[in-house]
Each structure stands twice: as C-alpha cells, then as structure tokens.
Amino acid sequence: MSNVLVDCTWLNKHLDDKDLVLLDAFMLNVVGKEPIEYSEFVTIPGALPFDIENDFCNNESSQLHALPTAQQFTANAQKLGINKQSKIVVFDNQGIYSAPRAWWTFKVMGFDNVKVLDGGLPAWIEKGYPTSHAYSQIAGRGDFVANYESNKLTDYQGVLAELNNPKQLVVDARGRARFNAEVAEPRPGVRAGRIPNSVNLPFASLMEGNGFKSKQALLQLFSDIGSENSDRLVFSCGSGITACILILAAHEIGLSNTILYDGSWAEWGSNKALPLEA
Template sequence: MPNTNLVSSIVSCNWLYENEHLEHLIILDASVKSNHSTTDDQIPNSRHIDIKRKFSDVNANFPNAFPSKKQFESEARNLGINKDSIVIVYDDKGIYWSPRVWWLFKTFGFKNIAVLDGGLPEWKKQGYLTSLSSNVKNWKLGNVIATYNTSKMCFFDGILKATNDETTTIIDARSSDRFNCEIPEPRAGLRSGTIPNSVNLPYTNLLSGNCLKPKQELQTIFNTFTIGENSVTFSCGSGITACILALAAKISDYKQITVYDGSWTEYGTLTT
C-alpha cells in the first residue's frame, strides 16, 4: 500500500483502528512511567518512545530539555523511523506527553506525524483491544534525516526578547492557580511567578474528557486573546503542556507558533 500523507495533526481512534495495517505506519507510545514494563497496556504494535531520557538532553540544567539534532536523529532511527513513515503518537494520560513528541518531530522537519486524540484512555473507552508492552525490538534501523527548524523552539535569550516584543503573544499553559501565584510551584525550590507580558490559558481548558475540543471551539478560545497577526510563544512548567497549546493552535490554523523549551522552570530560576 502506498504511503499516506496525514492531512491533520490529530487523528481519531477510529482512524487508527481502520488504518493500523498501513505499510509505513509506526505507532509510538509516549507514556512516561517510572518503570515501563511488560505489565503495561498499550495499543498493539506500539513502540515506546522515551521522552525523558532518549529525546531530552539529560545533561541540561532543566528537565525535558531540547535534544540536539544528532541525538534526535539517532534515537528516531533507533525507533525505526524512516523518511516515508507515518507516525501516530499517543500516551496513557489522554493528551499530555504525546504533543511534546509531535512538536519535536515537527521541529526536526518530520511532517507526517499526528497525535492520537484521547490517547490510550480513549482507545480503551471505544472498546479497542490492547496488548502488553514489550521491550523486544522487531524493526530495522530507520533512515530518517533530521532538519532543525529554529523558528519552532524558543530558548532563554529568545523569551527575554519576546517579553518586550509587541508582535509576539506569550501564552502560559499552567493552571490559573499557578499562573496567578495562588499555590506553590510543584517543583521543589522553584519560585512562583509569571513571564512578563504573558497571558494564561490552562491546557485543561482545551480538553473535553480525554480528547481535544473540536476545532471551532478551540478557535473560539484562542479568539479571546488579542493575537491577530502576532506570532505565538507557548510556555508552561517545563515545556510539556505548552506543546498541547501548540497542537491546538496548529489545528486552529495559526502559523507562527513557538514553544519556550525551558518554560517557567528555566525562567523562574534564571530571573528574580
């Protein structure tokens, strides 16, 4: 069967069920667990993608740090990702970790990837079968080539400029309690606070149950902010849930989207 170009950044469980035998399809399980073992349920034929260790710079000062082009390409190839692969990524929380994987792949030039709407909980809810996860690799080394798109990731120097740039809207995905400094940050020792000139859109506001809200509802939510022709930079606690906002913005037809990699963990540590 010929390759399929995905037309959306998100697919339904029904789409995956009906297309799970596509020749070039690769299903990635982005769930993060303390011990990813053979007792974990997963969608059949999934390959576990280790965001925390394999697809992050573990030597960086902050968690979930952006990997190098070399690291990304090597680890993606280890997962059997080819230039012509169709990649669907999901996680066991619904939509939480998977958008980070989607955004990393997009940032490194891989376009044929989508998030499974609702993830594993929705897959189970709709009655589709699961299997026990396995550490056995039954695939060949991939041949994907990474091409870094610098416009998709923002780092500390970039966020400092963005706070004084009227053509950039900074949107924080943390809960309103955290954004408004009404509760402590969950990370020990990290001060409360907000990035100057940022606004708040808790990522949970974009969800309906396990799934993203429909496109029209997402657009209505984003329209409550004065974005206009501005570029949009998304932040959160440590660069994970900001990618949920990036996914929703992409679905809502925004073009100039950036994720602040270090997010509040970095900003709150390096500033006073």
C-alpha cells in the first residue's frame, strides 16, 4: 500500500470502517491552477468539513495561511469528533491541491494515521461513486490532543541561517514564470523572484490528470533537483499550501527529511530586508 495515498476503490470499500474519519479539506481561494468549479455543492458521503482557511488556520498571525496553533487545532479537531484512534482520510475538490496541506498539518500536530485520497473528489466522481450534497453529522466530541512537532516547520530566519549550507535544498512549488520573476506576484506588496539558491519543482509537474504521477516519475523529478544530496529539504510556495503537495510526494517516494517553510514566498517576498534572486 502507498505510504501516504489511498485510491477511490480502497475508500469506497472502507467508507463504513470503524474509526474512519473522512475530511473534505476544501479551499475557496485557489491560486496557481485553474480551479475546478461545480454547479452545486457536492462532496463524498460521510465527509466532514476541514476548513483550512478558517478553523485550521491561525488568522491572528501576520503570515498568510499560517498553520493553526496546537490549542486551536486540538479544539477544532475535537469538534469534528476526531479521536486518538481515528483513521483519517483527507481529500479536496480540486483533485490534489489543499488536501496535502491538511495531511501535513496533522503530521505537524503529531498525528500519523492520516492519508490523502489520490485524485480527490474529481476522481471519485469520475469513478461513478455516490456523492452527497451535504456534510455528514458529527457523532460527538473527540479526544484528540495535538503534540506539536516544531522540527517539521521552519520560518524565514531558519531558512536564512542555512542559506549557504549546501546540505539545505529549498524547493519552490510555484510555477516557473513566478519562480523566474517573469510575471508579477498575485498578492499586492510581494516582490517577484525567488529565495537565493532555491530550485523549482512546480506542483503541477507532479500531476497526471487530477492525481499524482507514478512513483517512478516522482523519483525522477526529485532526482533531477538533487534531493538525494540534501540533508534538509525545505519546501516553499506562495503561502505554504501547495508546498505540502511536494512534501507529500517526497514521502510517497521515501524521503522524510522534509520541512515546510510555512511563510513561503508571501512572507519572504514581502520583507525587503531578505535577499532574492530574479
């Protein structure tokens, strides 16, 4: 079985499993890809809403899309009925977009029994499986408690301190035009360019249709950027969402020395005191 992914056939067989919690990690604001739009609300039967932009985002932070605090995550996970023994499957309505962010947030909070539905809702619909037009009812309050693992994250100071360390590789998930400063950033006040010494691996290059490419193809993509020569793989993007797609792919092929730069380019590009390449 995959390290981090399940497919639609597996999920359809296990929808009624005891302890399975199915989470729809939707995002209303999609950046970096053409959004898939639906004429009406639709989700997978039994799913609960995992709101990355509100409930599971620290909106008191100056940083865009900041990860929630451990206390915030614990409270909202418990509201969803998540228990210590829960088996989490996460998906999103774009195929593979924000579900990896939810997956990595669980990992940061010390919870490992979480996987992502490859291809997400579009793949589920394509397979002809039943859908629902409403979220499921929450059974009751859960007993999950976060155990925050700070080693899975870094901030701009951590990236800057290791900027000239050949064993740190900063991998940027944005599209090539943004990475090469050929287009303006979509967010006001953010400079165009990239973190010095970083490499580009656009998240779209990992996709085949709505899901991930084969393991062999992913291995080649990561080999092409020199990931095997790095002790510290730091992943960045626009605001910390699509970087998690790369982190998930890295774990799928057996790389575990992964760190999320949560502030990503929205933070780095906004700070004129930080160096950039263009």
